[in-house]
Amino acid sequence: MAAVSKYLTAGNSSIAGALLFAVYVLKQRLSSETNGKTDKAAVDKVFFRRICHIIKILLPQTFCKESGYLLLIAVMLMARTYCDVWMIHNGTMIESAIIGRSTTTFKRYLVNFITVMPFISLVNNLLKLGLNELKLCFRVRLTNHLYNDYLTGFTYYQIGNLDNRIANPDQLITQDVEKFCNSVVDLYSNVTYPVILNHILGSIGSLGPASLLSYLVFSGLLLTRLRRPIGKMTITEQRYEGEYRYVNSRLITNSEEIAFYNGNRREKQTINGTFQKLVDHLSRFIHFRFSMGVVDSIIAKYIAMGVGYLVISRPFLDLTNQRHVNSTYSERLEDYYRSGRMLISLAQALGRIVLAGREMTRLSGFTARITEIQEVLKELNSGRYERTMVTQRIKGLDYLEKIPLIPGKGKIIIADNIIKFEHIPLVTPNGDILIRDLSFEVSSGTNVLVCGPNGCGKSSLFRVLGELWPLCGGQLTKPQRGKLFYVPQRPYMTLGSLRDQVIYPDTHEDQKKKGTSDRVLKEYLDNVQLGHILEREGSWDIVQDWMDVLSGGEKQRMAMARLFYHKPQFAILDECTSAVSVDMRSYNRCSPHHVGITLFTVSHRKSLWKHHEYYLHMDGRGNYEFKPITKETVEFGS
Numbered sequence: 001m002a003a004v005s006k007y008l009t010a011g012n013s014s015i016a017g018a019l020l021f022a023v024y025v026l027k028q029r030l031s032s033e034t035n036g037k038t039d040k041a042a043v044d045k046v047f048f049r050r051i052c053h054i055i056k057i058l059l060p061q062t063f064c065k066e067s068g069y070l071l072l073i074a075v076m077l078m079a080r081t082y083c084d085v086w087m088i089h090n091g092t093m094i095e096s097a098i099i100g101r102s103t104t105t106f107k108r109y110l111v112n113f114i115t116v117m118p119f120i121s122l123v124n125n126l127l128k129l130g131l132n133e134l135k136l137c138f139r140v141r142l143t144n145h146l147y148n149d150y151l152t153g154f155t156y157y158q159i160g161n162l163d164n165r166i167a168n169p170d171q172l173i174t175q176d177v178e179k180f181c182n183s184v185v186d187l188y189s190n191v192t193y194p195v196i197l198n199h200i201l202g203s204i205g206s207l208g209p210a211s212l213l214s215y216l217v218f219s220g221l222l223l224t225r226l227r228r229p230i231g232k233m234t235i236t237e238q239r240y241e242g243e244y245r246y247v248n249s250r251l252i253t254n255s256e257e258i259a260f261y262n263g264n265r266r267e268k269q270t271i272n273g274t275f276q277k278l279v280d281h282l283s284r285f286i287h288f289r290f291s292m293g294v295v296d297s298i299i300a301k302y303i304a305m306g307v308g309y310l311v312i313s314r315p316f317l318d319l320t321n322q323r324h325v326n327s328t329y330s331e332r333l334e335d336y337y338r339s340g341r342m343l344i345s346l347a348q349a350l351g352r353i354v355l356a357g358r359e360m361t362r363l364s365g366f367t368a369r370i371t372e373i374q375e376v377l378k379e380l381n382s383g384r385y386e387r388t389m390v391t392q393r394i395k396g397l398d399y400l401e402k403i404p405l406i407p408g409k410g411k412i413i414i415a416d417n418i419i420k421f422e423h424i425p426l427v428t429p430n431g432d433i434l435i436r437d438l439s440f441e442v443s444s445g446t447n448v449l450v451c452g453p454n455g456c457g458k459s460s461l462f463r464v465l466g467e468l469w470p471l472c473g474g475q476l477t478k479p480q481r482g483k484l485f486y487v488p489q490r491p492y493m494t495l496g497s498l499r500d501q502v503i504y505p506d507t508h509e510d511q512k513k514k515g516t517s518d519r520v521l522k523e524y525l526d527n528v529q530l531g532h533i534l535e536r537e538g539s540w541d542i543v544q545d546w547m548d549v550l551s552g553g554e555k556q557r558m559a560m561a562r563l564f565y566h567k568p569q570f571a572i573l574d575e576c577t578s579a580v581s582v583d584m585r586s587y588n589r590c591s592p593h594h595v596g597i598t599l600f601t602v603s604h605r606k607s608l609w610k611h612h613e614y615y616l617h618m619d620g621r622g623n624y625e626f627k628p629i630t631k632e633t634v635e636f637g638s
Contacts, residue, residue, distance in 0.1 A: 043227075043360050043364050047367060050370075053371070066134060066137045066138065069130050072130040073130040076126050076127035077189065083116075083119075083120045086116070090109050090113055090116075091113075094106060094109045094110060095337065096333065131186075131189060135182050138181035139177060139181045142370070146173050146374070149378065152381050153381065154467065154468055155381055157468055161468070162380075162385045162429045162470075163376060163380060163385040164386070164387050165376050167242060168245070170245075171238065171246075172238075172373050176366055176370065177370065179238075180367065180370055183363040187359045187360060215303075215307050219303075222299065223296065223299060224361070226292065227292060229288065230288075231361050233281070233365070235365045235369055237278075237281060237282065240274075240278040243274050243277075243278075247274045312336070316336060383470070387430065409471065409472055409473050410424060410471025410473050410474050410476060411476070412471065412475075412477075413475065413476070414477075414478065414479065415477050415479065416479050416569065417444035417479070417569055418441070419441070419442045419477065419478050419479075420478075421439055421440050421474070422476070423438075423474040424438045424472075424476060425474065426438055426457045426461060427469075433622070434460055434622070435618065435622055435623075438624065444570075446598060448600050448601070448614045448615065449601050449608060449612040449629070450615075450616045450618075451602070451603070451615060452617055452618035452619060453618075453619070455620060456618035456620035457624075458574075462572050462600070462602075465484065465572070466481070466484060479569050483568050484568055485566055485568035485570070486572045486574065487563055488559075489575040491556060493550065493558070494546075496543060497541045497542060497543050498534065498540050498542055498544070499521065499540040499541065501562070502521050502525070502561050506566075518540055521540070521565065524564045527560075527564060528557040528560045528561045528564075530554060530561060533550075533554070563597065567595060570598045572600045572602075573601045573602065575602055575603060609633070613628060614626065615629055615633070
């Protein structure tokens with residue numbers, strides 16, 4: 001014991017110095033990260049409640065594929081534990097045979113090692129297979145669950161336009177979900193592995209493991225306290241990563257407009273600024289992990305091994321211990337190697353549990369992010385959203401408009417062949433009042449031209465009509481969603497075949513159910529002078545990047561062909577033919593009306609007034625007029 005005390009005295013200064021330095025750095029980081037802020041992610045009751053809720057999604061029933069992989073991992077960990085114990089015993093016998101110069105014993109145990117080696121390799125790789133498959137299964141479960149809510153109704157639109165709690169949901173659903181699932185599975189394997197404890201108890205008694213477990217509890221509590229900032233820093237890292245991806249995707253999406261403005265230097269400044277913010281945070285995170293790594297290594301690895309050495313040395317250094325009173329040097333050596341290696345393996349296994357706290361703290365950050373988007377999606381699907389509401393000073397008025405309006409307060413009545421606004425306020429998600437009381441009625445067969453300056457509420461009107469924005473009051477009578485069709489100025493071309501561009505959002509199976517043949521689709525293309533595209537491509541099933549293949553005018557014509565296919569009761573044409581010639585525009589304006597489609601047309605062109613019966617003019621100051629078009633009507637536009 002004197003030798004042990006001497007060793008500890010000599011090593012205490014260096015260990016204590018390094019530990020105190022690391023704790024000081026961690027304290028400084030902890031103070032800077034938590035100053036004036038509240039942790040959104042920590043290993044506490046809230047975390048365990050959140051993780052239990054998500055686990056129910058990952059494991060929907062007792063007997064499922066995921067539970068099978070969990071069982072496989074547990075069995076393989078147990079098998080690997082047996083393999084580790086066997087390797088310790090067999091390795092000890094090989095070394096004992098070498099030291100004892102016993103050729104026969106050496107050959108026997110070496111043959112045993114060679115024979116068992118394929119089985120050990122199989123166990124290790126089956127364990128890796130189970131871990132990777134479980135990560136993938138968890139990711140599929142959680143991704144499908146989130147997409148079921150995200151793509152319900154107009155939630156995917158509302159989360160970015162009506163609600164401002166979630167920034168970059170694509171980052172959350174893709175990268176954060178993957179990292180969360182990886183973290184959960186890694187944590188499961190790290191906590192399950194120390195089942196070797198059962199074997200240690202049987203071979204070296206309970207004193208050694210009990211000492212290590214006591215140390216485990218103490219060190220675990222200390223490290224958990226020091227790791228608290230990791231959860232919040234993980235949330236911040238993922239948010240900055242999402243912002244960085246977003247500014248890069250904006251550059252790709254708007255590259256043509258940016259090129260016309262020669263805005264490369266400004267965009268470079270924006271991207272570099274966003275990237276630098278991410279780099280600064282990652283640098284702070286790296287320094288924090290460095291400090292935490294010093295403490296982890298000392299507490300969870302080296303001191304744990306030191307405790308193991310102290311425990312294993314007791315029966316050997318105690319000369320009165322009956323266990324080794326009459327033993328030979330060879331027997332003591334064999335017993336030391338076997339017991340010592342088992343206890344050191346236990347120390348390493350328990351150290352993995354201590355270090356698993358680091359993974360758990362990191363997991364708390366991902367759990368908070370996943371839970372946040374779950375709650376937001378659930379509220380959006382139930383008709384509730386949160387956004388900063390502001391007051392609006394209406395142009396021409398000297399008083400400040402108050403907003404006693406509640407989103408979702410209005411009433412929607414579903415009826416065919418009529419659109420009727422009754423005392424409906426047009427209010428933006430920010431709370432800006434565009435028109436306080438809008439009332440008009442349109443029956444099928446009555447085409448309406450909508451005009452007015454930019455920002456007057458034309459698009460807002462159609463967003464309310466399409467139920468993208470909630471009613472803040474009044475009563476709206478309209479057909480169901482499938483009988484309203486919107487043709488935007490920049491039509492959307494889906495990923496898929498030429499047929500998919502015409503029938504979107506229907507599938508080929510939906511087309512067959514409707515009884516619409518490809519010959520009829522060809523007529524729709526001919527109506528808008530796009531028949532040459534089918535002849536050029538040679539097949540309806542040809543797949544192209546249609547956003548690039550079609551010109552601006554061809555995309556607008558394709559949107560009109562799509563309108564003819566769906567034959568809605570009402571169609572909203574939002575400057576949808578600005579890239580088409582005047583003759584072509586006049587032809588298209590007549591065709592939808594001829595097939596029984598009533599038009600709401602947004603345009604500033606005087607040449608289109610003759611194709612409509614009424615006009616709705618908004619002046620941008622909260623006023624509007626809805627009147628029939630007659631010979632005496634003063635036409636707006638150019």
